[in-house]
Amino acid sequence: MKDVARLAGVSLGTVSHALNKPEKVSERSLAKVRAAVEQLGFVPNSAARSLAAGASRTVGLVLTDIDNSLFVDIARGAEDQARRAAHALLLANSDIDFNRQESYLDIFDEARVAGILFAPMNASLEGVDRVRRHGRRVVLVNLAQGRKDCCAVISDEELGGYMAARHLIELGRRRLLFAGGPEEFYAIKERRNGALRAVLEAGDVTLEIINCRRLKSDEGRKIAAEIANRSPERIPDGILSPSDRIAAGVIHELMARSFSVPDDIAVIGYDNNQFTTEAAISMSTVSQDGHRMGSEAMRLLLDEIENPDHQHRTLTLEPRLILRESTLGPRGKPLPDTDGRAPAPA
């Protein structure tokens, strides 16, 4: 930067101003500085910058599970919002590993980022407390555990479960099955509670609950296989799962065993993951709009950064039903792509 100043024939302070608040610098100096920067290929050192300024323009996002496209959507939403505010977003993937999650929080803490978006798994939030004690700003995404002392963006999991079950009931299904994951996960328990509420409300509907240990499609296949062997009156006519992955396993196994989805059994998943549209039939699901979660979370964080009388708040987003073939049948098929042309042999 010294070199830039020398080449431009101005002082160091002027270069700094030209770079950061161009409006406070005369046209002439600005032009000279810009030319010098160009000529020298000068790149500001962000370490020095944030050291001197005491603030960085980078926001960190710690994600639990980059395999779940919900988190990817959250990242995208956050990124879009960050870019508008001229902040950069850096991602750290903890891969469902608690220690890594904590260590990334520390890395962002040490980097003195402007703030942290934290999309944790079902874990303790001790890391959050630690970095917040250092004055780091943190917004929770997807899991709030009822905290009121920082901002959060969550999705109404109970309502999502309710909506899914309600949808099946409205389709006339009466023997529902909830193919759930381990109940230690807060979100899963809530979704099940919501489903239960819809069922109780309806009166003449039953809800069977099968818990599986992991959220993998294998587990869905196992459940479907077991169902297929039942006597007809014990076969459910509607299945809901708190995980698209399990739902995909269920659907594919049912189809392999000559059940018709949704005619014999309607199936609905949860999360609107990428592969809901890549499955044999497009899957109905409950969408949490990760993009919106990410962008709202970033908005809250930016407010906390910029607004001195910021108030912490928790934003609860309503999930949305996405209805496709696995409950509606062919009429639920997404509209064909209109921009594609007919393939031609080469």
Next chain:
Amino acid sequence: MKDVARLAGVSLGTVSHALNKPEKVSERSLAKVRAAVEQLGFVPNSAARSLAAGASRTVGLVLTDIDNSLFVDIARGAEDQARRAAHALLLANSDIDFNRQESYLDIFDEARVAGILFAPMNASLEGVDRVRRHGRRVVLVNLAQGRKDCCAVISDEELGGYMAARHLIELGRRRLLFAGGPEEFYAIKERRNGALRAVLEAGDVTLEIINCRRLKSDEGRKIAAEIANRSPERIPDGILSPSDRIAAGVIHELMARSFSVPDDIAVIGYDNNQFTTEAAISMSTVSQDGHRMGSEAMRLLLDEIENPDHQHRTLTLEPRLILRESTLGPRGKPLPDTDGRAPAPA
């Protein structure tokens, strides 16, 4: 840090040493410093640290497409390797947007990261030249464009195409179809060339090529639909695609139209994406082992950082056939629970 020094009753320099090279400090001082750090909740400022030291322990990874699980695997591999060397890995997702890709390179450049892993798709490498001119170290992943002036880890795309076609031919298939994406993508062109080589080598096999504009499952469905309407002798008995996504569309549409996969038509994809195991039948594919690519790339980068007489080299990994139901039939069904990743709920 000054406070830590005061509380511990030692000098600033000693605190720094205690933190960075504990072996050069006496037990007594070390203990005192540790206690003080603990008591004060001191967190080193990495901006100041990298400013003073002139080097950071962070590596940046710029990814093109976080939706493609290959890149996610690359990130994982890189992370594992980085952690072993006590470096942190920060991700930036450019979402196939050239400007964003460039701007993330600049951000890492400004942050004076120890090095950058760059996994571009098909873009020009001008940003790479720019940051390398500033002395930033860059390792290319997944695309090298024949550059010899920096390290790279790539996969032999031509060989992958060859292997896929060869596999179909060995299964006895004679009328092959290559359902490809836009040929502007280097990787896709190479894969097609490989397939062509296998076909020419075999002699009595034909290869039809259908190009689609985008790498989406819709396109695969369209191709399958068109095929289904053909007269029997024009229907291929083996389909290979440079994208799992397209292959998934093909498989599902064929099944919907009562073709048997693989009996009537065997299908093989490319990339071993996540959903190859979530499809109606598990898909055969060509795997590039993203994890290995990421970890080898990080290894090369670390060597470049630490080893003064580092030699640039390009590592070409051989792809690997993953054979599953879509070409082998039920005997290709994967063993349950073999991939061991435990996803979390959203």
Next chain:
DNA sequence: GGACGAAGCTGAAGCGCTTCAAAATCTTCC
């Protein structure tokens, strides 16, 4: 007992930037 080297410790210089008070320059208006 004294010389010597190793081990540990200290404090100051400096990394590249921002910012602020003060100085320099330009405008305006009577």
Next chain:
DNA sequence: GGAAGATTTTGAAGCGCTTCAGCTTCGTCC
């Protein structure tokens, strides 16, 4: 023409750390 005010520019102080030369302390050996 000149004073008051507005706009620019300047240079130095300092952000929190690492590092290095030099200092102190201690153990060893003849």
